[in-house]
Amino acid sequence: MDFPINTILLKTILEDTPAFMGIFDISAHRYVFINKVGLNMLEATDLDDFTDKYPHGFRKDKLNFKTQSKIYQHLQENQTWIEDTVFETSNHLEFWGTLQISMFENEGVSYYLVRINDISYQKKTEQQLKDDNNRFEALFMHSAIGLIMVDREGLIILSNRFANVMFGYEQGELEGKQLEVLIPQNIREKHRETYTNYTNKPQSRPMGIGLDLKARKKDGTLFPVEISLSHFKSGDKPYYISFINDATFKKKAETDLLIKTTEIQKLNNSLEKEVVNRTNALVETLKNLEQSKKELEVALNKEKDLGELKSRFVAMASHEFRTPLTAILSAASLIEKYTKTEDQEKRERHTQRIMNAVGNLTDILEEFLSVGKLEEGKVNAKLADFELPKLVEESTNDLKNMLKKNQQIVYQHFGETSVCLDKSLFRKIIINLGSNAIKFSSENSVINISTEKLENILILKVTDQGVGISEDDQKHLFDRFFRGANVTNIQGTGLGLHIVARYADLLNGKVFVESTLNRGTTFSIKFDL
Template sequence: MFQNNGRVFNVLFEAVSEGVIVVDKNQKIVGSNKSSENMFGYTKKELLNSDLSILIPKTYHANHGAHFEGFMKNKESRKMGRGRDLYGSRKDGTIFPVEAGLNPLEIEGETFVMTLVIDISIRKKQELELLELNTELEKKVEQRTDALSNIVKELKSVNLERDEEIKKRIDAQNKISNALKKEKELNELKTKFLSLVSHEFKTPLSGILTSSMLLSKYKLTEQQERRDKHIKTISDKVHYLNNILNDFLSIEKLETGKMNYKLTTFKLSKVVNEVVYNANMLLKDGQKINYPENIDDYSMHQDEKILELALSNLVNNAIKYSSENTIVDINISQDETYTTFKIKDNGMGIPLKDQKSIFNRYFRAENVLLVQGTGIGLNIVKSHLENLGGTISFLSEENKGSIFTIVLKNKAE
């Protein structure tokens, strides 16, 4: 039947570039084209009436029958070997990869299957080469990645070393800068100190010398009042110089850490009365000190002499920098932990631009430069109070006065 229509099929088969194999329901080859003959290495005569199995590798024979029967039941065009590789077998026994499409045919009541076969050896070779190339590329990428990773690690290490070196250089520069700054500050302090000594010592010493010379002239009994006046001048000037020297000694002890504090328990009223008594001798005409008299129950465990020094400094400053007929107020409050002292005056106040430097050693505000003073008292007071766990602060307005506040623990640690 199929051979009777051979001329028609031959025309069709030879027009197709793929290999064409036609088998009957018994898997006998009944037709082929030149492409399939060249592909498998058989002549047309060798292929016709041969079993299809001659074109299939022996390892696939066992399953081929079942696949063919399944196809004949459904009789639908489809590709062979979905999800798996297919191979053909040449006459010389070589195996090669193929793609095959199955197409059922009905001719005069008989069923045939036409198989389109493509040799994909070149494609598979290219795929294999591509796979090998990809594998090699992945390997190179992995090697490059490892190399880059090592380079990154080395760079991180170098960066860390560089950062450490930069940090060391910055630290060294900061140390040099700080040393230069301290040296500059020291030179400025030396200049201020020499200026202070020349001014603050020279003036009292001149007064002492003048009074001493005048004393020798007042030899008569009725001149005792004049002698007493000059003796008092000499005494006051010596007392002033002694206080300056004590301040210098305090600075030296504070800087060298040789300051030893003597902690005792004492009544606050005792310290306040002592401060007020000594300050009364410095009052100008019409000046008055208001201080609390209801503090007999207040006591502290601190360095009594340091507290007296701090309060005396603030009260004496309030008197010195206030005019006649003004009032100095001392207010004291105490809770379970702290005691607060407030010293208020109505004096010349501190200029706003000078307030940031008021606790600096040897600093004096521009509006008190003509008033006798050393500029070290507040610096010493602040250092002592901080060593004892306390603080000192202030509020001030020029030409209206100042309020200095000391906060000190009731019991020093």
């Protein structure tokens, strides 16, 4: 370097700085010094190599004369120029950096002292966090049930799009208002007392069992609702979530059914008076009435089943959403506190917590949506030929992100490789069984997956070394929402195996299970091709 400066100071300030440090001769319009970190950052061996590779600088957006003059004027006023911008190496690799420029003189010559900190990872992390927050907001806002979150004082913190439409408010209009704006005026005093009791001893439960609950829209209109409550804490601050379903159509159906039942009773009374003179007509009429009664009972039972499914869905959703929502809020709050460079590892850890929590929310919603489609008969098998080992290997690769420490998946195939099945449904069966095997097995365990193609039969087996399933629990294993007595402390909806059994049935398959407590479980599915 042809620049006279104290060697010890140069070593301490420039060479030992873990960032690009350079000295730029303004009049010569060239760098007279770049430290080793800077040369490595720009893939140059020395200053001459740097000059050859970057004759016009290494900013991606080249500075025009006006901007250069602006920077020079700024530095003339004894201020430091700082900006975040994108740089580009000679190999066209881009990276974000924080550029700091200050100006000084030495022996009558003006120089720029240039420092560049590589902030590419920080920018990437910030974008990932922004994307995760957007995904969480999308999941919350697009839920097909009204969601309202309040604090201990009853102040509305957040409401989703479904709730806003239900109550007649614009997006964001409810936030900051008291929850009482949604309560009928004649019961607000009673609601304050009930709300205080709940906040003193919160629990996840349906609200107002056996009562006809009503809510108030923005225009003052009252309508029937079904509500389930949940709660969580972010730090020391408690929050409460209401899951709200508009019960208008359900109440109307119940009223219509009651009217029809009353009409039938009146008709029975009228027919009894004419029984003597119109015996033959009465017999025929009674047959018709009996048939109508059976149809009404079937309709009523179906309505009750649907109501029970909705209630269990609300209760399950309120419980299963609580853990990931708490994780997201607590992690987001902690990230705001870690602003220093040395806190990067902590920020990354909490960012990963948010990503995992959003993934859990996505899995939960996927299971609920799958059950809904199956119940409505909207899932049909679309058969096509495909290579079975390739599909299974792709599925197991997707499962590897879920593996615990030192867990591994071993896959084997026997027989012909081509099969004719619904590729999507078969993949979902593997993912469900594989994720269960991982979830209920410990670290350092092996999950074995095998497929065997015989003449007109395909056999799929998934074997784990997990907690096992008792004989009593095996009787109810494929029921909706059923969970084994020994896995209640592990997160889950109780829908996975129910979905597997339904998908297998659509593919002419039958599920078998062999299990021993604390030794492991094998699920076998036999498909008739």
